[in-house]
Amino acid sequence: MDERPVPLTLKILAFVMFVFLLAPVVLVVPISFSADTYMTFPPSGWSMRWYVDLMHNSRMIGALGTSTLLAVIVTVLSMLIALPAAYAIIRMRVIGAEALLALFTAPLLLPTIVLGLAILIVFAGAGLLGTFTGLVIAHLIIVLPYALRVLTTSLAGLPLIVEEAASTLGASPLTVFTRITMPMMMPGIVATAALSFLVSFDEAVISLFLTGPRITTLPVAMYQHVETQADPLVAAISVLLIVLTLAVVMIVDRTAGLTKTFVK
């Protein structure tokens, strides 16, 4: 990145592109500090009232808690399932591994709305609608294909010969996995965790089918809020979400290196 000086025109072009892409997002920040009771730009006055309002909005806070807990549980579970699955598919060369991978990642290609409808039908019969367990299972269905994709790619890129070297030095298959394979997969594992968390946290379509009066996630609560009210409360939430996303990305960058994790 920093080896060659970038021409000025290119810099300006890049700047304009970023402004274009990020303008709607950036616009949210001033609106969240608005003193008005509805969303306008520019606001007629400034205040922190919508942040204060948010602190006292038990429905939003509850939804935030549900979404966070849901995303954490889904991330942990998807890792526990996808890591051994990726290992079995790539390293143990189980019979029909290619077909299995294609099958497991097929939901990536399905329109989410179709998937949501299918889940709704199945869950209605199983009594999982409006339950936390139902949300966990539904989110796992969405997140697992992503997790499996990233982890299989990461594992397939590792030289097998390094693991073989460890085994000739006396390491059992389990030791090889924990001491050699996993550490070498770390960028892929961090990327998978970040991706799983964000996909689950951000999921709205399927959650819309499954949530009800008793339980709701943050994206669904926000959607329902703007349907009935036009106040800047959702702008305040959006700013918090942007901060959260940036925090996740920065943690990934610190621990594994962003370009290494997502580009390679």
Add this chain to the structure above:
Amino acid sequence: MQPGFLSIRSLTKRYETMVAVDDLNLEIAKGELVAFLGPSGCGKSTSLRMIAGLAPATSGTISIGGKDVTQLAPYRRDIGLVFQSYALFPHMSVLKNVMFGLEMRKVPAAEAERRAREAIAMVQLEGREDRRPAQLSGGQQQRVALARALVIQPSILLFDEPLSNLDAKLRDEMRSEIRSIQKRLGITSIFVTHDQVEALSMCDKVAVLNGGRLEQLGTPNDLYERPATAFVASFVGRTNRLSGVAEGDCISVGGKALRAPGASKGKVELMVRPHRMVMTAAGETMPDFGSEPINSIDGEIRDVYYAGDILHYEIDAGGQVMSVERTTSGGETPVSPGSAVNLTWRVADTLVFGAAQ
């Protein structure tokens, strides 16, 4: 055959479409350094991987020190392996890499570190214990790999073309270093290479492989002077070939009668090392072979190459191209292309093989 320390019997590896190793039989004595030599794809790596347990054998047995290890997982075999691509652990320091095998053997940490540091010193990498592999040159990485394999004092040490990724000068250095360490520690070793100079100069014995089969196992001198097959004769060192028809020990080559020790009947190939042929041009005196029986043919010089210490002649002898060398002594004029010459060599230096293998 007397059972060796490493004993390989009828070892075979079959992949769906081909046989990579075909009925390999080999006995290697304790402390010996044996080369597996052969062209690329002849099954050297596959043999080595079966010995290490990384590839299951289709059939046959491998035993080490009298114990059958054919079905044993690699981590129970006590074998050191050094790969062409080093295969170091990228996330561990040099010291941790070398300590890994000792840790797996439950050697107490303090002793493991002491022994690892000794091994690192043995491959001349003191002071680099805390580096990551990526911070080392190729040659240094291969030294780490060597130390990592040596430190566990394995019963057998296997090398799979460990010097192929290094430049020529470093390769020479590492060759003699590996040889002296191997001798000093007396570790039974197999050294896979496709480079005959490496095999002949480093190893006690050389196993020549071709198409998955063992062509010959012998000392470097055996292979060069008494090759068992035409393949060995042409793969190890350089040869001139002549095709002819044998009748007893008399062989007719393009109408000219030559002799070879122990020739059989039918179509044969004769091979003679270039530097064992003596070229005589018109006006030069014939060399004196004493009472030794000799062969001699006539030819015409096609080309001359000057290579500093030698002059290299290409000679057309009745349609078959021979190459002959003369050492230079300074001041002579090379015999010019087109000149008629005579080639002479001892019957004892004539190798004969059945043709069309």
